[in-house]
Amino acid sequence: MTLEDPKGTPIDLYAEYKFAKRDETPNMFNILKLGHVAYRVLDVQRIVKFYSEVLGFRVSDWRGDFFVFMRCNTDHHTLNFIIDEKPQLHHIAFEVLDWAEIHKAVDYLAHNKVHLVWVRAATSSVTTSRPITATLIWYGSRSSLRWTR
Numbered sequence: 001m002t003l004e005d006p007k008g009t010p011i012d013l014y015a016e017y018k019f020a021k022r023d024e025t026p027n028m029f030n031i032l033k034l035g036h037v038a039y040r041v042l043d044v045q046r047i048v049k050f051y052s053e054v055l056g057f058r059v060s061d062w063r064g065d066f067f068v069f070m071r072c073n074t075d076h077h078t079l080n081f082i083i084d085e086k087p088q089l090h091h092i093a094f095e096v097l098d099w100a101e102i103h104k105a106v107d108y109l110a111h112n113k114v115h116l117v118w119v120r121a122a123t124s125s126v127t128t129s130r131p132i133t134a135t136l137i138w139y140g141s142r143s144s145l146r147w148t149r
Helices: 044-053 099-111
Strands: 002-004 010-012 033-041 058-063 067-071 079-083 088-096 132-139 142-148
Touching (some): 044 058, 044 067, 044 079, 088 099
Parallel strands (some): 033 079
Antiparallel strands (some): 002 010, 033 088, 058 067, 067 079, 088 132
16 A cells, blocks of 8 residues: 655555565665655645554654654654745655775765765764664765764
């Protein structure tokens, strides 16, 4: 079944799913999981109502009345929405294993002419046993990478 959310994004729901055949092509970098997707929207309250009442997401918390974090699992958020006059995808976050994967991702994106405006690494030490969340951000036709932990 396909639904459309209030901002026009199609959402496909499946009763069953078959994983795609394993692709043996070497990866340029490895993503552990999708962290979250962030959107700029005109009406945050309308979006929250749709995602909570229709799809069962829960509100994690609000920043004022203009910025909301929502979840569908145990993570703090899988979606976030902020009011903006220009509705558009803001960023997609994903987890990578370590700093080496970040370097590979940055090299891969630069090689493919994704414009990196800035890269930020926020961690308490150089080494970590926890996965690192990497966030890819688009600003109109420009792109940047922001890495957070």
